[in-house]
Amino acid sequence: MSYQLDFAGLVPYLPQFAAGLWATIELTVISTLGGLLLGTLCAQGRISKDAWLRRSCSCYIEIIRNTPFIVQLFFIFFGLPALGLKLSAWQAGMFAMIINLGAYSAEIIRAGIDAAPKGQWEAGQTLGLTRRQVFWHIILLPAYQRVYPALVSQCIIVMLGSAVVSQISVEELTFSANFVQSRSFLSFESYMVAALVYLLLAILMRQTFALIKRFAFKNPSL
Amino acid sequence: MSLVSLDQVHKYYGENHVLKGVDLKVEAGEVVSIIGRSGSGKSTLLRCMNGLEEYQKGAVIVDNQSVENDDYKLRLLSRSVGMVFQNFNLFPHMTVGENVMLATKLVMKKSSAESEMLAKELLEKVGLADKFSAYPGNLSGGQQQRVAIARSLAMSPKVLLCDEITSALDPELVGEVLKVLEKLKQEGMTLILVTHEMNFARDVGDRVVFMNQGRVWETGQSDEVFSNPQTEELQSFLAAVR
Ligand SMILES: Nc1ncnc2c1ncn2[C@@H]1O[C@H](COP(=O)(O)OP(=O)(O)O)[C@@H](O)[C@H]1O
Ligand SMILES: [Mg+2]
Numbered sequence: 001m002s003y004q005l006d007f008a009g010l011v012p013y014l015p016q017f018a019a020g021l022w023a024t025i026e027l028t029v030i031s032t033l034g035g036l037l038l039g040t041l042c043a044q045g046r047i048s049k050d051a052w053l054r055r056s057c058s059c060y061i062e063i064i065r066n067t068p069f070i071v072q073l074f075f076i077f078f079g080l081p082a083l084g085l086k087l088s089a090w091q092a093g094m095f096a097m098i099i100n101l102g103a104y105s106a107e108i109i110r111a112g113i114d115a116a117p118k119g120q121w122e123a124g125q126t127l128g129l130t131r132r133q134v135f136w137h138i139i140l141l142p143a144y145q146r147v148y149p150a151l152v153s154q155c156i157i158v159m160l161g162s163a164v165v166s167q168i169s170v171e172e173l174t175f176s177a178n179f180v181q182s183r184s185f186l187s188f189e190s191y192m193v194a195a196l197v198y199l200l201l202a203i204l205m206r207q208t209f210a211l212i213k214r215f216a217f218k219n220p221s222l
Numbered sequence: 223m224s225l226v227s228l229d230q231v232h233k234y235y236g237e238n239h240v241l242k243g244v245d246l247k248v249e250a251g252e253v254v255s256i257i258g259r260s261g262s263g264k265s266t267l268l269r270c271m272n273g274l275e276e277y278q279k280g281a282v283i284v285d286n287q288s289v290e291n292d293d294y295k296l297r298l299l300s301r302s303v304g305m306v307f308q309n310f311n312l313f314p315h316m317t318v319g320e321n322v323m324l325a326t327k328l329v330m331k332k333s334s335a336e337s338e339m340l341a342k343e344l345l346e347k348v349g350l351a352d353k354f355s356a357y358p359g360n361l362s363g364g365q366q367q368r369v370a371i372a373r374s375l376a377m378s379p380k381v382l383l384c385d386e387i388t389s390a391l392d393p394e395l396v397g398e399v400l401k402v403l404e405k406l407k408q409e410g411m412t413l414i415l416v417t418h419e420m421n422f423a424r425d426v427g428d429r430v431v432f433m434n435q436g437r438v439w440e441t442g443q444s445d446e447v448f449s450n451p452q453t454e455e456l457q458s459f460l461a462a463v464r
Contacts, residue, residue: 117309117311119307120311120313122274122305122307122311123313125274125296125300126272126274126305127325128297128325128377129325129328130297133328137324141315142313142314218357219314219316219357219358220357220359221359
């Protein structure tokens with residue numbers, strides 16, 4: 001059995017790949033920022049004095065972490081219109097990714113918060129800071145620092161998971177690969193290219209996060 | 223009115239009756255040492271004075287403010303009462319200067335320039351002017367504890383509570399921290415210290431409070447208490463620590 005690889009055959013489709021890549025990058029950047037913000041707010045909600053807020057945050061986190069991403073995505077795109085909330089495919093994909101990372105990162109960040117010594121809270125309190133000020137100024141950054149590797153991995157998982165949003169025809173990288181292979185019949189080559197690009201994106205993300213780490217955590221390790 | 227006044231304070235941890243009716247008055251400018259066996263309630267007593275622990279019965283009044291379990295009142299109280307901990311509790315992600323300036327900026331709402339000036343002045347006072355931009359993780363224990371003292375002084379408290387602040391230090395670093403306390407006393411700061419440094423309690427402290435089984439068992443002027451302990455419990459405690 002022999003198969004002639006024909007990457008040259010893909011050259012006419014470069015614009016499709018480029019457009020898909022760009023969409024994937026956009027989805028990733030926005031969902032990473034939005035997801036981490038949402039996760040941080042939920043982690044804060046979980047230690048709130050308000051029992052109702054605590055419960056709502058746990059509920060959201062547990063629902064998301066115990067259902068498949070693709071079902072969440074379909075629910076948002078096909079299900080929510082029944083409730084009168086009509087989103088474009090792009091909006092639905094973005095929303096699903098943010099909600100997904102929000103739940104997973106909330107749980108990771110909470111582990112970092114739980115590991116904060118009680119004395120940090122007490123020191124802040126005796127200095128007259130409000131609970132909220134203690135959280136944002138004293139607890140949060142070392143919490144990120146403690147769980148940083150897990151947080152980075154989760155963001156990369158969500159970036160790779162963005163492939164799933166091609167299912168509701170968001171025109172990202174996987175969608176492009178599907179499109180190209182259906183036109184060119186170069187399936188092997190098309191998906192090979194897609195896989196390589198995802199790999200490169202993951203490596204790029206790791207390096208970006210390593211750079212951020214250098215600037216964000218200047219103190220000697222905790 | 224005394225600066226700090228405790229009246230029949232009772233504290234329970236669940237079933238555990240930890241403070242059994244403590245009376246204590248501390249005047250402005252006094253240096254009071256609290257001594258006693260581990261588990262006798264010294265830390266708990268101190269933490270009832272700034273609201274870190276609730277108490278179930280009695281009254282604690284500090285700087286004319288009743289210490290109650292109310293976030294807003296406790297924040298007001300924190301301007302009068304500073305606290306230094308055994309484990310320093312410095313904020314690891316902030317430089318020494320940022321540690322000292324955090325509360326002046328966030329709580330006192332001072333400008334950056336004003337906060338920085340104050341921080342430098344306080345670090346100068348504790349002998350660490352050159353460490354303004356260092357991170358706590360790069361300092362010795364003694365240096366970290368002096369930063370912690372400077373940090374609580376930034377709120378210009380009327381009384382400073384110190385809970386075994388030299389206990390986590392290597393013996394050769396204890397002196398530099400005690401020297402700072404001595405200086406504060408000379409400046410008229412009111413100090414309430416839980417301590418195992420009996421020499422310091424005797425030579426620098428004005429008054430000693432011996433806690434035993436959740437009660438103020440014996441109290442008096444430092445030299446008298448150390449040279450002529452009245453109760454058997456204090457006698458055996460002093461014999462054990464010397
Ligand atoms: N957070 C807590 N929860 C329950 N019991 C506590 C707590 N803190 C202290 N205790 C108990 O209260 C008693 C007094 O403790 P503490 O004030 O720390 O004593 P000391 O500082 O004199 O060693 C001890 O029996 C201790 O076990
Ligand atoms: Mg103690």
